[in-house]
Amino acid sequence: MRGLDHNRLASAIYGLAGVILFLLLWEFIGRNRVLGSTWPAFTDVVSYLFDPRRNGLFQRASTATLSKAAGGFALGTFLGLVTASGVHVFPLLRPGTDRLSSFLHSVPAIALAPIFLIFVPRDFVGMAIATMNAYFIVYIAATSGLNNSTKSHRDVFTVLGASRLHRLTLLDLPAALPPVVTGLKYAVSAAIVGAIIGEWFGASRGLGVLIVSAMQNYQISLLWAAVLIITVVSLVFYGLGTLAEKFIYRRFT
Amino acid sequence: MLDSTNQTETAIDIEAVSRVFRLNNGKDLTALDRIDLKIKEGEFVALLGPSGCGKSTMLRLVAALDTPSSGSISIEGSDPRDLARDHRLGVAFQDHALLPWLTIRANIGLPYRLAGRKTDDARVASLIELVGLKGFEDSRPSQLSGGMRQRASIARALVLQPDVLLLDEPFGALDAVTRRHMNVELQRIWGENKITTLLVTHSVDEALFLADRVIVMSARPGRIFKEMQIPFARPRAPEVQREARFHELVDELTLALEPEGH
Numbered sequence: 183m184r185g186l187d188h189n190r191l192a193s194a195i196y197g198l199a200g201v202i203l204f205l206l207l208w209e210f211i212g213r214n215r216v217l218g219s220t221w222p223a224f225t226d227v228v229s230y231l232f233d234p235r236r237n238g239l240f241q242r243a244s245t246a247t248l249s250k251a252a253g254g255f256a257l258g259t260f261l262g263l264v265t266a267s268g269v270h271v272f273p274l275l276r277p278g279t280d281r282l283s284s285f286l287h288s289v290p291a292i293a294l295a296p297i298f299l300i301f302v303p304r305d306f307v308g309m310a311i312a313t314m315n316a317y318f319i320v321y322i323a324a325t326s327g328l329n330n331s332t333k334s335h336r337d338v339f340t341v342l343g344a345s346r347l348h349r350l351t352l353l354d355l356p357a358a359l360p361p362v363v364t365g366l367k368y369a370v371s372a373a374i375v376g377a378i379i380g381e382w383f384g385a386s387r388g389l390g391v392l393i394v395s396a397m398q399n400y401q402i403s404l405l406w407a408a409v410l411i412i413t414v415v416s417l418v419f420y421g422l423g424t425l426a427e428k429f430i431y432r433r434f435t
Numbered sequence: 436m437l438d439s440t441n442q443t444e445t446a447i448d449i450e451a452v453s454r455v456f457r458l459n460n461g462k463d464l465t466a467l468d469r470i471d472l473k474i475k476e477g478e479f480v481a482l483l484g485p486s487g488c489g490k491s492t493m494l495r496l497v498a499a500l501d502t503p504s505s506g507s508i509s510i511e512g513s514d515p516r517d518l519a520r521d522h523r524l525g526v527a528f529q530d531h532a533l534l535p536w537l538t539i540r541a542n543i544g545l546p547y548r549l550a551g552r553k554t555d556d557a558r559v560a561s562l563i564e565l566v567g568l569k570g571f572e573d574s575r576p577s578q579l580s581g582g583m584r585q586r587a588s589i590a591r592a593l594v595l596q597p598d599v600l601l602l603d604e605p606f607g608a609l610d611a612v613t614r615r616h617m618n619v620e621l622q623r624i625w626g627e628n629k630i631t632t633l634l635v636t637h638s639v640d641e642a643l644f645l646a647d648r649v650i651v652m653s654a655r656p657g658r659i660f661k662e663m664q665i666p667f668a669r670p671r672a673p674e675v676q677r678e679a680r681f682h683e684l685v686d687e688l689t690l691a692l693e694p695e696g697h
Contacts, residue, residue: 332530334528335532338526338528340500341526342524342545342549343521343524352545356534434536
Protein backbone atom coordinates (compact mmCIF):
# COMPACT_ATOMS: atom_id res chain seq x y z
CA MET A 183 0.00 0.00 0.00
CA ARG A 184 2.79 2.46 0.93
CA GLY A 185 4.52 1.78 -2.35
CA LEU A 186 1.30 2.56 -4.18
CA ASP A 187 0.84 5.88 -2.33
CA HIS A 188 4.42 6.71 -3.10
CA ASN A 189 3.85 6.07 -6.80
CA ARG A 190 0.73 8.18 -6.77
CA LEU A 191 2.55 11.06 -5.09
CA ALA A 192 5.41 10.81 -7.56
CA SER A 193 3.07 10.88 -10.55
CA ALA A 194 1.19 13.86 -9.05
CA ILE A 195 4.47 15.73 -8.67
CA TYR A 196 5.49 14.91 -12.23
CA GLY A 197 2.08 16.05 -13.47
CA LEU A 198 2.28 19.33 -11.58
CA ALA A 199 5.83 19.91 -12.81
CA GLY A 200 4.62 19.31 -16.37
CA VAL A 201 1.82 21.85 -16.03
CA ILE A 202 4.15 24.47 -14.53
CA LEU A 203 6.71 23.87 -17.27
CA PHE A 204 3.98 24.21 -19.90
CA LEU A 205 2.73 27.50 -18.43
CA LEU A 206 6.28 28.87 -18.12
CA LEU A 207 6.95 28.00 -21.75
CA TRP A 208 3.66 29.64 -22.76
CA GLU A 209 4.62 32.77 -20.79
CA PHE A 210 8.12 32.83 -22.31
CA ILE A 211 6.86 32.48 -25.89
CA GLY A 212 4.23 35.21 -25.31
CA ARG A 213 6.56 37.68 -23.58
CA ASN A 214 9.27 37.37 -26.21
CA ARG A 215 6.91 37.14 -29.19
CA VAL A 216 8.67 33.97 -30.28
CA LEU A 217 5.64 32.95 -32.37
CA GLY A 218 4.53 36.42 -33.33
CA SER A 219 1.82 38.68 -32.00
CA THR A 220 -0.98 36.07 -32.03
CA TRP A 221 0.54 34.21 -29.07
CA PRO A 222 -0.14 36.24 -25.91
CA ALA A 223 1.59 35.68 -22.58
CA PHE A 224 -0.28 33.44 -20.13
CA THR A 225 -0.47 36.20 -17.52
CA ASP A 226 -1.99 38.60 -20.07
CA VAL A 227 -4.73 36.10 -20.87
CA VAL A 228 -5.43 35.49 -17.20
CA SER A 229 -5.58 39.19 -16.31
CA TYR A 230 -7.85 39.77 -19.33
CA LEU A 231 -10.07 36.91 -18.19
CA PHE A 232 -10.36 38.09 -14.60
CA ASP A 233 -10.82 41.78 -15.42
CA PRO A 234 -13.96 42.66 -13.37
CA ARG A 235 -15.41 44.65 -16.32
CA ARG A 236 -15.63 41.46 -18.34
CA ASN A 237 -17.03 39.20 -15.63
CA GLY A 238 -20.56 39.57 -16.96
CA LEU A 239 -19.51 38.86 -20.53
CA PHE A 240 -17.66 35.64 -19.74
CA GLN A 241 -20.28 34.48 -17.31
CA ARG A 242 -23.13 34.91 -19.80
CA ALA A 243 -21.12 33.26 -22.57
CA SER A 244 -20.05 30.32 -20.41
CA THR A 245 -23.56 29.76 -19.07
CA ALA A 246 -24.98 29.81 -22.59
CA THR A 247 -22.43 27.34 -23.96
CA LEU A 248 -22.45 25.04 -20.96
CA SER A 249 -26.24 24.84 -20.84
CA LYS A 250 -26.28 23.90 -24.54
CA ALA A 251 -23.57 21.32 -23.87
CA ALA A 252 -25.40 20.02 -20.78
CA GLY A 253 -28.71 19.80 -22.64
CA GLY A 254 -27.03 18.02 -25.55
CA PHE A 255 -25.13 15.73 -23.22
CA ALA A 256 -28.31 14.75 -21.33
CA LEU A 257 -30.37 14.23 -24.48
CA GLY A 258 -27.55 12.43 -26.31
CA THR A 259 -26.94 10.14 -23.33
CA PHE A 260 -30.63 9.36 -23.05
CA LEU A 261 -30.97 8.61 -26.77
CA GLY A 262 -27.75 6.58 -26.77
CA LEU A 263 -28.84 4.42 -23.84
CA VAL A 264 -32.39 3.92 -25.11
CA THR A 265 -31.23 3.06 -28.63
CA ALA A 266 -28.52 0.71 -27.37
CA SER A 267 -31.01 -1.04 -25.06
CA GLY A 268 -33.48 -1.27 -27.92
CA VAL A 269 -31.07 -2.93 -30.34
CA HIS A 270 -29.84 -5.15 -27.50
CA VAL A 271 -33.33 -6.52 -26.88
CA PHE A 272 -34.14 -6.66 -30.62
CA PRO A 273 -30.78 -7.69 -32.16
CA LEU A 274 -32.34 -7.66 -35.62
CA LEU A 275 -32.17 -3.85 -35.52
CA ARG A 276 -28.53 -3.77 -34.46
CA PRO A 277 -26.60 -3.76 -37.78
CA GLY A 278 -28.78 -1.05 -39.33
CA THR A 279 -28.62 1.18 -36.27
CA ASP A 280 -24.86 0.67 -36.01
CA ARG A 281 -24.40 1.73 -39.62
CA LEU A 282 -26.70 4.74 -39.36
CA SER A 283 -24.94 5.94 -36.20
CA SER A 284 -21.49 5.52 -37.76
CA PHE A 285 -22.64 7.28 -40.91
CA LEU A 286 -23.96 10.27 -38.98
CA HIS A 287 -20.81 10.35 -36.91
CA SER A 288 -18.52 10.24 -39.93
CA VAL A 289 -20.10 13.38 -41.40
CA PRO A 290 -18.20 16.34 -39.89
CA ALA A 291 -20.38 18.29 -37.47
CA ILE A 292 -19.35 21.48 -39.19
CA ALA A 293 -20.90 20.21 -42.42
CA LEU A 294 -24.12 19.20 -40.68
CA ALA A 295 -24.53 22.49 -38.82
CA PRO A 296 -26.01 24.42 -41.78
CA ILE A 297 -28.56 21.62 -42.22
CA PHE A 298 -29.49 21.78 -38.56
CA LEU A 299 -29.86 25.52 -39.02
CA ILE A 300 -32.79 24.83 -41.35
CA PHE A 301 -34.57 22.60 -38.88
CA VAL A 302 -33.92 24.09 -35.43
CA PRO A 303 -33.80 27.69 -34.13
CA ARG A 304 -30.34 29.29 -34.30
CA ASP A 305 -29.76 29.06 -30.59
CA PHE A 306 -30.38 25.30 -30.58
CA VAL A 307 -27.90 24.30 -33.28
CA GLY A 308 -25.19 24.01 -30.61
CA MET A 309 -27.33 21.74 -28.51
CA ALA A 310 -28.26 19.65 -31.55
CA ILE A 311 -24.62 19.01 -32.45
CA ALA A 312 -23.73 18.40 -28.79
CA THR A 313 -26.56 15.83 -28.70
CA MET A 314 -25.25 14.06 -31.79
CA ASN A 315 -21.69 13.94 -30.51
CA ALA A 316 -22.70 12.63 -27.09
CA TYR A 317 -25.19 10.18 -28.59
CA PHE A 318 -22.60 8.43 -30.72
CA ILE A 319 -20.08 7.92 -27.92
CA VAL A 320 -22.72 6.70 -25.46
CA TYR A 321 -24.34 4.46 -28.08
CA ILE A 322 -21.03 2.77 -28.93
CA ALA A 323 -20.06 2.38 -25.26
CA ALA A 324 -23.48 1.00 -24.32
CA THR A 325 -23.87 -1.45 -27.22
CA SER A 326 -20.51 -3.03 -26.47
CA GLY A 327 -21.08 -2.78 -22.69
CA LEU A 328 -24.45 -4.52 -22.86
CA ASN A 329 -22.65 -7.66 -24.03
CA ASN A 330 -20.31 -7.42 -21.07
CA SER A 331 -22.12 -9.90 -18.84
CA THR A 332 -20.30 -13.19 -18.37
CA LYS A 333 -21.63 -16.49 -19.68
CA SER A 334 -22.08 -17.87 -16.18
CA HIS A 335 -24.20 -14.85 -15.18
CA ARG A 336 -26.35 -15.33 -18.27
CA ASP A 337 -26.68 -19.03 -17.45
CA VAL A 338 -27.84 -18.21 -13.92
CA PHE A 339 -30.47 -15.84 -15.29
CA THR A 340 -31.66 -18.48 -17.77
CA VAL A 341 -31.89 -21.18 -15.14
CA LEU A 342 -33.75 -18.85 -12.78
CA GLY A 343 -36.28 -18.16 -15.54
CA ALA A 344 -35.53 -14.43 -15.93
CA SER A 345 -37.64 -12.42 -18.35
CA ARG A 346 -36.02 -10.33 -21.10
CA LEU A 347 -36.76 -7.16 -19.18
CA HIS A 348 -35.19 -8.50 -15.99
CA ARG A 349 -32.17 -9.67 -17.93
CA LEU A 350 -31.75 -6.16 -19.32
CA THR A 351 -32.36 -4.21 -16.10
CA LEU A 352 -30.77 -6.54 -13.54
CA LEU A 353 -27.88 -7.97 -15.55
CA ASP A 354 -26.97 -6.34 -18.85
CA LEU A 355 -27.40 -2.67 -17.87
CA PRO A 356 -25.46 -2.90 -14.59
CA ALA A 357 -22.74 -4.89 -16.36
CA ALA A 358 -22.62 -2.17 -19.03
CA LEU A 359 -22.25 0.62 -16.49
CA PRO A 360 -18.42 0.72 -16.35
CA PRO A 361 -17.89 1.17 -20.11
CA VAL A 362 -20.88 3.53 -20.23
CA VAL A 363 -19.33 5.75 -17.54
CA THR A 364 -16.09 5.78 -19.51
CA GLY A 365 -18.13 6.78 -22.55
CA LEU A 366 -19.88 9.54 -20.58
CA LYS A 367 -16.50 10.91 -19.56
CA TYR A 368 -15.56 11.40 -23.21
CA ALA A 369 -19.07 12.47 -24.18
CA VAL A 370 -18.80 15.58 -21.96
CA SER A 371 -15.93 17.07 -23.96
CA ALA A 372 -17.55 15.99 -27.22
CA ALA A 373 -20.76 17.78 -26.17
CA ILE A 374 -18.86 20.97 -25.29
CA VAL A 375 -17.08 20.91 -28.66
CA GLY A 376 -20.41 20.32 -30.38
CA ALA A 377 -22.04 23.23 -28.57
CA ILE A 378 -19.23 25.59 -29.58
CA ILE A 379 -19.23 24.53 -33.23
CA GLY A 380 -22.98 24.99 -33.27
CA GLU A 381 -22.59 28.49 -31.92
CA TRP A 382 -20.49 29.47 -34.92
CA PHE A 383 -23.65 29.39 -36.99
CA GLY A 384 -25.33 32.50 -35.70
CA ALA A 385 -26.08 31.84 -32.03
CA SER A 386 -26.84 34.98 -30.05
CA ARG A 387 -24.38 34.28 -27.23
CA GLY A 388 -21.83 31.73 -26.06
CA LEU A 389 -18.12 31.01 -25.98
CA GLY A 390 -18.28 29.97 -29.64
CA VAL A 391 -19.70 33.38 -30.50
CA LEU A 392 -16.86 35.04 -28.54
CA ILE A 393 -14.29 32.98 -30.43
CA VAL A 394 -15.68 33.91 -33.85
CA SER A 395 -16.04 37.57 -32.98
CA ALA A 396 -12.56 37.71 -31.44
CA MET A 397 -11.08 36.15 -34.58
CA GLN A 398 -12.86 38.58 -36.86
CA ASN A 399 -11.87 41.62 -34.76
CA TYR A 400 -8.34 40.54 -33.99
CA GLN A 401 -8.91 40.43 -30.23
CA ILE A 402 -6.17 37.97 -29.41
CA SER A 403 -6.59 38.06 -25.62
CA LEU A 404 -10.35 37.52 -25.87
CA LEU A 405 -9.81 34.54 -28.19
CA TRP A 406 -7.34 32.91 -25.82
CA ALA A 407 -9.43 33.69 -22.75
CA ALA A 408 -12.44 31.92 -24.29
CA VAL A 409 -10.32 28.92 -25.23
CA LEU A 410 -8.84 28.84 -21.73
CA ILE A 411 -12.31 28.70 -20.16
CA ILE A 412 -13.30 25.84 -22.46
CA THR A 413 -10.12 23.94 -21.72
CA VAL A 414 -10.40 24.31 -17.95
CA VAL A 415 -14.08 23.36 -17.89
CA SER A 416 -13.46 20.30 -20.09
CA LEU A 417 -10.57 19.20 -17.91
CA VAL A 418 -12.61 19.61 -14.72
CA PHE A 419 -15.41 17.45 -16.10
CA TYR A 420 -12.89 14.93 -17.40
CA GLY A 421 -11.40 14.74 -13.90
CA LEU A 422 -14.83 14.27 -12.32
CA GLY A 423 -15.54 11.59 -14.89
CA THR A 424 -12.33 9.79 -13.98
CA LEU A 425 -13.32 9.82 -10.31
CA ALA A 426 -16.79 8.47 -11.13
CA GLU A 427 -15.18 5.85 -13.34
CA LYS A 428 -12.93 4.64 -10.51
CA PHE A 429 -15.87 4.32 -8.16
CA ILE A 430 -18.03 2.49 -10.70
CA TYR A 431 -15.29 0.09 -11.76
CA ARG A 432 -14.60 -0.82 -8.16
CA ARG A 433 -18.24 -1.56 -7.50
CA PHE A 434 -19.44 -3.11 -10.74
CA THR A 435 -16.61 -5.42 -11.75
CA MET B 436 -43.74 -29.43 -3.64
CA LEU B 437 -44.86 -33.02 -3.61
CA ASP B 438 -45.59 -34.52 -0.24
CA SER B 439 -43.07 -36.86 1.30
CA THR B 440 -45.12 -40.00 0.69
CA ASN B 441 -44.05 -39.88 -2.96
CA GLN B 442 -40.40 -40.55 -2.19
CA THR B 443 -40.06 -43.22 -4.84
CA GLU B 444 -41.50 -41.23 -7.73
CA THR B 445 -39.16 -40.40 -10.60
CA ALA B 446 -38.23 -36.71 -10.56
CA ILE B 447 -35.78 -36.54 -13.44
CA ASP B 448 -36.20 -38.93 -16.35
CA ILE B 449 -33.36 -39.01 -18.85
CA GLU B 450 -34.13 -41.30 -21.78
CA ALA B 451 -31.66 -42.29 -24.50
CA VAL B 452 -30.14 -38.83 -24.51
CA SER B 453 -27.31 -38.08 -26.94
CA ARG B 454 -25.55 -34.82 -27.52
CA VAL B 455 -23.37 -34.40 -30.57
CA PHE B 456 -21.27 -31.30 -31.13
CA ARG B 457 -20.23 -30.26 -34.61
CA LEU B 458 -16.56 -29.28 -34.42
CA ASN B 459 -14.89 -26.55 -36.45
CA ASN B 460 -13.15 -29.11 -38.66
CA GLY B 461 -16.52 -30.51 -39.66
CA LYS B 462 -16.22 -33.68 -37.58
CA ASP B 463 -18.77 -34.67 -34.97
CA LEU B 464 -17.95 -35.13 -31.31
CA THR B 465 -20.33 -37.35 -29.38
CA ALA B 466 -20.28 -35.86 -25.90
CA LEU B 467 -23.09 -38.07 -24.64
CA ASP B 468 -24.10 -41.40 -26.13
CA ARG B 469 -27.60 -42.71 -25.39
CA ILE B 470 -27.68 -41.96 -21.67
CA ASP B 471 -30.50 -43.47 -19.62
CA LEU B 472 -30.87 -42.26 -16.05
CA LYS B 473 -33.78 -41.96 -13.66
CA ILE B 474 -33.43 -39.87 -10.53
CA LYS B 475 -35.99 -40.33 -7.77
CA GLU B 476 -37.78 -37.61 -5.88
CA GLY B 477 -35.52 -36.42 -3.06
CA GLU B 478 -32.54 -38.45 -4.26
CA PHE B 479 -28.98 -37.09 -4.35
CA VAL B 480 -27.14 -38.39 -7.41
CA ALA B 481 -23.51 -37.67 -8.21
CA LEU B 482 -22.19 -37.86 -11.77
CA LEU B 483 -18.55 -38.85 -11.51
CA GLY B 484 -16.07 -38.94 -14.32
CA PRO B 485 -12.87 -37.61 -15.85
CA SER B 486 -12.96 -34.21 -17.51
CA GLY B 487 -14.39 -34.40 -20.99
CA CYS B 488 -16.74 -37.28 -20.19
CA GLY B 489 -19.78 -35.12 -20.82
CA LYS B 490 -20.99 -34.87 -17.24
CA SER B 491 -21.23 -31.07 -17.38
CA THR B 492 -23.02 -31.37 -20.71
CA MET B 493 -25.47 -33.72 -19.00
CA LEU B 494 -26.11 -31.14 -16.28
CA ARG B 495 -26.56 -28.33 -18.80
CA LEU B 496 -29.16 -30.44 -20.60
CA VAL B 497 -31.09 -30.96 -17.36
CA ALA B 498 -30.78 -27.23 -16.62
CA ALA B 499 -32.29 -26.42 -20.04
CA LEU B 500 -29.13 -24.52 -20.97
CA ASP B 501 -28.68 -26.89 -23.90
CA THR B 502 -30.89 -29.29 -25.88
CA PRO B 503 -30.22 -32.97 -26.59
CA SER B 504 -29.42 -34.03 -30.16
CA SER B 505 -31.69 -37.00 -29.59
CA GLY B 506 -33.59 -38.58 -26.74
CA SER B 507 -35.65 -36.80 -24.13
CA ILE B 508 -35.39 -35.33 -20.67
CA SER B 509 -38.38 -34.71 -18.49
CA ILE B 510 -38.48 -33.29 -15.01
CA GLU B 511 -41.60 -34.10 -13.05
CA GLY B 512 -43.31 -34.90 -16.30
CA SER B 513 -42.50 -31.68 -18.11
CA ASP B 514 -39.76 -30.14 -20.22
CA PRO B 515 -36.72 -28.77 -18.29
CA ARG B 516 -37.43 -25.40 -19.91
CA ASP B 517 -40.79 -25.24 -18.15
CA LEU B 518 -39.12 -25.88 -14.82
CA ALA B 519 -36.75 -22.94 -15.34
CA ARG B 520 -39.59 -20.74 -16.50
CA ASP B 521 -41.58 -21.60 -13.37
CA HIS B 522 -38.58 -20.73 -11.18
CA ARG B 523 -38.42 -24.24 -9.74
CA LEU B 524 -34.77 -24.89 -10.57
CA GLY B 525 -31.76 -24.14 -8.39
CA VAL B 526 -28.24 -24.19 -9.83
CA ALA B 527 -24.73 -23.59 -8.47
CA PHE B 528 -21.77 -23.63 -10.84
CA GLN B 529 -18.04 -23.88 -10.28
CA ASP B 530 -17.98 -20.15 -11.02
CA HIS B 531 -20.09 -18.68 -8.19
CA ALA B 532 -21.68 -16.24 -10.68
CA LEU B 533 -22.77 -13.81 -7.97
CA LEU B 534 -23.48 -10.32 -9.29
CA PRO B 535 -20.53 -8.14 -8.21
CA TRP B 536 -22.65 -5.00 -7.76
CA LEU B 537 -25.14 -6.57 -5.34
CA THR B 538 -24.66 -7.30 -1.65
CA ILE B 539 -24.71 -10.90 -0.45
CA ARG B 540 -28.27 -10.40 0.80
CA ALA B 541 -29.41 -8.98 -2.55
CA ASN B 542 -27.62 -11.75 -4.44
CA ILE B 543 -29.34 -14.45 -2.42
CA GLY B 544 -32.67 -12.66 -2.83
CA LEU B 545 -32.19 -12.29 -6.61
CA PRO B 546 -34.30 -15.36 -7.53
CA TYR B 547 -37.33 -13.69 -5.90
CA ARG B 548 -36.89 -10.62 -8.10
CA LEU B 549 -36.47 -12.75 -11.23
CA ALA B 550 -39.58 -14.71 -10.31
CA GLY B 551 -41.46 -11.42 -9.94
CA ARG B 552 -42.21 -12.24 -6.31
CA LYS B 553 -41.82 -10.15 -3.22
CA THR B 554 -38.53 -11.05 -1.52
CA ASP B 555 -39.13 -13.12 1.59
CA ASP B 556 -36.64 -11.38 3.88
CA ALA B 557 -37.06 -13.95 6.65
CA ARG B 558 -36.32 -16.80 4.24
CA VAL B 559 -33.24 -15.00 2.89
CA ALA B 560 -32.03 -14.32 6.44
CA SER B 561 -32.51 -17.94 7.50
CA LEU B 562 -30.58 -19.19 4.46
CA ILE B 563 -27.76 -16.75 5.16
CA GLU B 564 -27.63 -18.24 8.62
CA LEU B 565 -27.85 -21.80 7.28
CA VAL B 566 -24.82 -21.31 5.03
CA GLY B 567 -22.93 -19.52 7.79
CA LEU B 568 -22.75 -16.05 6.27
CA LYS B 569 -24.42 -14.17 9.12
CA GLY B 570 -22.69 -10.83 9.55
CA PHE B 571 -21.72 -10.65 5.87
CA GLU B 572 -25.17 -9.75 4.51
CA ASP B 573 -24.09 -6.29 3.39
CA SER B 574 -20.71 -7.32 2.00
CA ARG B 575 -20.11 -7.56 -1.71
CA PRO B 576 -18.86 -10.79 -3.32
CA SER B 577 -15.40 -9.30 -3.93
CA GLN B 578 -14.97 -8.82 -0.17
CA LEU B 579 -15.54 -12.52 0.60
CA SER B 580 -13.31 -15.56 0.31
CA GLY B 581 -13.83 -18.16 -2.40
CA GLY B 582 -15.53 -20.57 0.01
CA MET B 583 -17.92 -17.90 1.27
CA ARG B 584 -18.87 -16.96 -2.27
CA GLN B 585 -19.68 -20.58 -3.08
CA ARG B 586 -21.84 -20.79 0.04
CA ALA B 587 -23.68 -17.65 -1.04
CA SER B 588 -24.13 -19.19 -4.48
CA ILE B 589 -25.62 -22.35 -2.93
CA ALA B 590 -27.91 -20.24 -0.74
CA ARG B 591 -29.11 -18.46 -3.87
CA ALA B 592 -29.81 -21.82 -5.51
CA LEU B 593 -31.89 -22.92 -2.51
CA VAL B 594 -33.79 -19.73 -1.70
CA LEU B 595 -36.92 -20.46 -3.74
CA GLN B 596 -37.11 -24.03 -2.39
CA PRO B 597 -36.57 -25.45 -5.87
CA ASP B 598 -37.86 -28.86 -6.92
CA VAL B 599 -34.48 -29.74 -8.42
CA LEU B 600 -30.99 -28.66 -7.40
CA LEU B 601 -28.14 -28.88 -9.92
CA LEU B 602 -24.54 -28.54 -8.74
CA ASP B 603 -21.72 -28.34 -11.28
CA GLU B 604 -18.41 -28.77 -9.43
CA PRO B 605 -19.52 -26.08 -6.98
CA PHE B 606 -16.31 -26.42 -4.96
CA GLY B 607 -14.01 -27.24 -7.87
CA ALA B 608 -12.06 -23.99 -7.61
CA LEU B 609 -11.43 -24.28 -3.85
CA ASP B 610 -8.39 -25.67 -2.07
CA ALA B 611 -8.62 -29.22 -0.68
CA VAL B 612 -9.15 -28.23 2.97
CA THR B 613 -11.88 -25.67 2.25
CA ARG B 614 -13.45 -28.11 -0.16
CA ARG B 615 -13.73 -30.85 2.46
CA HIS B 616 -15.20 -28.36 4.88
CA MET B 617 -17.71 -27.15 2.28
CA ASN B 618 -18.78 -30.74 1.59
CA VAL B 619 -19.57 -31.25 5.26
CA GLU B 620 -21.58 -28.00 5.18
CA LEU B 621 -23.40 -28.99 2.01
CA GLN B 622 -24.27 -32.39 3.48
CA ARG B 623 -25.80 -30.66 6.51
CA ILE B 624 -27.68 -28.08 4.41
CA TRP B 625 -28.97 -30.75 2.04
CA GLY B 626 -30.12 -32.84 4.99
CA GLU B 627 -32.43 -30.02 6.01
CA ASN B 628 -34.05 -29.73 2.57
CA LYS B 629 -33.79 -33.15 0.83
CA ILE B 630 -34.19 -31.66 -2.64
CA THR B 631 -33.72 -33.87 -5.70
CA THR B 632 -30.10 -33.13 -6.53
CA LEU B 633 -27.73 -33.82 -9.39
CA LEU B 634 -24.08 -33.16 -8.58
CA VAL B 635 -21.33 -33.17 -11.18
CA THR B 636 -17.86 -33.80 -9.82
CA HIS B 637 -14.54 -35.43 -10.59
CA SER B 638 -13.78 -35.98 -6.90
CA VAL B 639 -14.46 -39.53 -5.72
CA ASP B 640 -14.53 -38.49 -2.03
CA GLU B 641 -16.99 -35.72 -2.70
CA ALA B 642 -19.34 -38.00 -4.63
CA LEU B 643 -19.19 -40.73 -1.97
CA PHE B 644 -19.70 -38.42 0.96
CA LEU B 645 -22.61 -36.47 -0.50
CA ALA B 646 -24.60 -38.77 -2.76
CA ASP B 647 -27.17 -41.54 -2.35
CA ARG B 648 -26.06 -42.93 -5.69
CA VAL B 649 -22.93 -42.42 -7.74
CA ILE B 650 -22.98 -42.72 -11.54
CA VAL B 651 -19.57 -43.23 -13.12
CA MET B 652 -19.15 -41.99 -16.66
CA SER B 653 -16.50 -42.71 -19.27
CA ALA B 654 -15.26 -40.30 -21.87
CA ARG B 655 -15.56 -40.11 -25.66
CA PRO B 656 -18.24 -41.00 -26.11
CA GLY B 657 -19.77 -40.11 -22.73
CA ARG B 658 -21.44 -43.24 -21.39
CA ILE B 659 -22.57 -44.55 -18.03
CA PHE B 660 -20.55 -47.62 -17.18
CA LYS B 661 -21.00 -48.05 -13.44
CA GLU B 662 -23.58 -47.28 -10.82
CA MET B 663 -23.17 -47.51 -7.07
CA GLN B 664 -25.66 -47.17 -4.23
CA ILE B 665 -23.95 -45.50 -1.29
CA PRO B 666 -24.71 -47.38 1.91
CA PHE B 667 -23.92 -44.73 4.52
CA ALA B 668 -26.84 -43.55 6.65
CA ARG B 669 -27.85 -39.91 6.91
CA PRO B 670 -27.09 -37.54 8.43
CA ARG B 671 -23.46 -38.30 7.62
CA ALA B 672 -20.84 -37.12 10.03
CA PRO B 673 -17.44 -36.12 8.60
CA GLU B 674 -16.04 -39.21 10.38
CA VAL B 675 -17.72 -41.41 7.75
CA GLN B 676 -14.84 -40.44 5.47
CA ARG B 677 -12.40 -42.21 7.77
CA GLU B 678 -14.27 -45.53 7.90
CA ALA B 679 -12.70 -48.58 6.27
CA ARG B 680 -15.85 -49.14 4.18
CA PHE B 681 -15.56 -45.60 2.80
CA HIS B 682 -11.98 -46.23 1.75
CA GLU B 683 -12.95 -49.49 0.06
CA LEU B 684 -15.57 -47.69 -1.99
CA VAL B 685 -13.12 -44.89 -2.82
CA ASP B 686 -10.70 -47.52 -4.12
CA GLU B 687 -13.40 -49.24 -6.13
CA LEU B 688 -14.56 -46.02 -7.76
CA THR B 689 -11.03 -44.76 -8.34
CA LEU B 690 -10.23 -48.03 -10.09
CA ALA B 691 -13.34 -47.65 -12.20
CA LEU B 692 -12.17 -44.21 -13.28
CA GLU B 693 -8.81 -45.52 -14.46
CA PRO B 694 -8.51 -45.77 -18.23
CA GLU B 695 -9.19 -49.26 -19.58
CA GLY B 696 -6.33 -51.74 -19.64
CA HIS B 697 -4.72 -50.58 -16.42
